[in-house]
Amino acid sequence: MSADIEDLIVVNALGGLDNPNAPASASASGALVQTSDQLTIDERTLADAHASGVTAINVTLGYTLGDFPPYQHTLDEIRTWDAIIAAHSRDLMRIDTAADIAEAKRLGKIGIIYGFQNAAAVEDRPERVAEFAGLGVRIIQLTYNQANQIGDGSMAPGNRGLTPLGRQVVEALNEHRVMVDLSHSGERTCLEAARASTQPISINHTGCRALVDLPRNKTDEELRLVASKGGFVGIYFMPFVNASGHATAADVVEHIAHAVNVCGEDHVGIGTDGTITAIDDLDGYRALLAEQVAQRQAAGASAAGERADTFPFVVDLRGVDQFRELARLLDERGYSSTRIEKILGLNFHNYAKAVWGS
Structure with a gap:
């Protein structure tokens, strides 16, 4: 591609800011859940983020799973991230509007987008959406893999759809211009929430079920509906993009290509579901992986396709060069520089303008 990645807006629609090699990291400790106060945002983490060319990252905060009180834990997590950004104000800034993404790029900072991967903290009170929006939350994913009070996750056997309370929550998210994320x-x-929403919606990190038939991947009907509503689809760098679980960068490209064919080039981007700083000792991490997978399975939180013999990331598409490598592979596929720019971040930026305003 003709433009350098440093000149582009690059948005990771679901990712992490952490040094996974640090002892406190879930990747290093084998912990089932890593809370925001356990993140290691050190000199290497920040240097790697800057070197990668990323402009903004949707980071997961708040309750996702575990034995935490969802509402209080979520408030604690927001305060923790406020403190992290304040402590690293030369490097980080919170993203509240689409204009902030462009401003982060101009200032050379990493934009942090506050997002949930489970709306459990709303509990039975849709009015809490206003509170969370006021605290800077810009994305709320309706469910994790399990069912909650809003609807069923991808691994819930009933596939019951959006609940009446869930419809109220979607309405509140629309009212307060918070992104409705249908990942997981x-x-x-997914289909019922997409139809109920009066604002564009997103699936911030997923794969294509037409290529790999796993519950965490989305059907063409889901992808097409989200795009038809002006929404956004982010493809992840996860094992679910290959039926064997041993996913490669080439698999990620195939899922992006399929999504572009279904949704159009204006609605597809990336949501890696991983950190920028790579795990250094893959052999040592492999020894912890079985424990992590077993814990997730016991908690009912794992998805079909999670196995002890597969990494939860794409080995040849990680580290500080992951976005450059993806751009290179898309260029090799014959994608124009304009299309690559859209996939790397412009499409999410335009989606943000539609939901958050400029």
């Missing part, structure tokens, strides 16, 4: 949702929940 069951098929009926």
Whole structure:
């Protein structure tokens, strides 16, 4: 491609800012859940983020799973991230509007987008959406893999769809201009929420079920509906993009290509579901992986395709060069520089303008 990645807006629609090699990291410790106060945002983490060319990252905060009180834990997590950004104000800034993404690029900072991967903290009170929006939350994913009070996740056997309370929550998200994220949702929940929403919606990190038939991947019907509503689809760098679980960068490109064919080039981007700083000792990490997978399975939080013999990331598409490598592979596929720019971040930026305003 003709433009350097440093000249582009690059948005990771679901990612992490952490040094996974640090002892406190879930990747290093084998912990089931890593809370925001355990993140290691050190000199290497920040240097790697800058070197990668990323402009903004949707980071997961708040309750996702575990034995935490969802509402209070979520408030604690927001305060933790406020403190992280304040402590690293030369490097980080919170993203509240689409204009902030462009401003982060101009200032050479890493934009942090506050996002949930489970709306459990709303509980039975849709009015809490206003509170979370006021605290800077810009993305709320309706469910994780399990069912919650809003709808069924991708691994819930009932596939019951959006609940009446869930419809109220979607309405509140629209009212307060918070992105409705349908990643991890069951098929009926996804379709019904997409139809109920009056704002564009997103699936910030997923794969294509037409290529790999796993519940965490989305059907063409889901992808097409989200795009038809002006929404956004982010393809992840996860094992679910290959039926064997041993995913490669080439698999990620195939899923991006399929999504572009289904959704059009204006609605597809990336949501890696991983950190920028790579795990250094893959052999040592492999020894912890079985424990992590077993814990997730015991908690009912794992998805089909998670196995002890597969990494939860794409080995040849990680580290500080992951976005450059993806751009190179898309260029080799014959994609124009304009299309690559859209996939790397412009499409998410335009989606943000539609939902958050400029």
